[in-house]
Amino acid sequence: MPYKEPKIEKMYYTIGEVARMFDVKTSLIRFWEKEFDIIKPFKNKKGNRMFTPADVDNFHLIFYLVKEKGMTLKGAQKKLKDNKEDTVNNFEVIKKLKDIRVVLMELKENLEGDEN
Template sequence: MPYKEKEIEKQYYSIGEVAAQFDVAPSLIRFWETEFEQLKPKKNKKGNRQYTPKDIENLRTVYHLVKERGYTIQGAKEMMKNKSVQTKDKIEIIESLEKVKAFLQGIKNQLNTKA
């Protein structure tokens, strides 16, 4: 299931909120934190993770590589290490194209219902 695009508006998000955005279990996010050095959310005094918008962007990159593109953990690590800027640019392009596709499909559906 694709990442649920949501405007990032808060300073910090809980692991439950982040997991819901990506439609994954919180345990998967904790696992990814152990595997990817880019995923290091702050923790409050109680030890609860606090994800910033930057943390969520990094997590979105991991999600895209592992879940959407089918990379192994090791392959995703290498991609993030070697081509982090290129990878983020490609993700943004893909997301833009998916939005355009959805928009065009909506227009097509409207035209089909009127015909």
């Protein structure tokens, strides 16, 4: 049985890493941190923000609501405050559907390549 490298999960992400994940500027990450109380980064001795995987998951929700669905910040805040569980469930379903779409598109490309 071949040796398999264990997948190591990061405990903290810097603001730069989070900004690159979403292809946004760090100023937007700082702004969303102030606007949404579900994001609470740890600050080290230097004062640098260190985001947990839970914070990153919350950024995914905010990004989905604001950037993909086009909601206002107030609307996204209200949605997360009123029914975060439904929002999370809807986001997870959409994420899985997008993953399925990617797999299906790859299959389609492979099938079209075999025909040529």
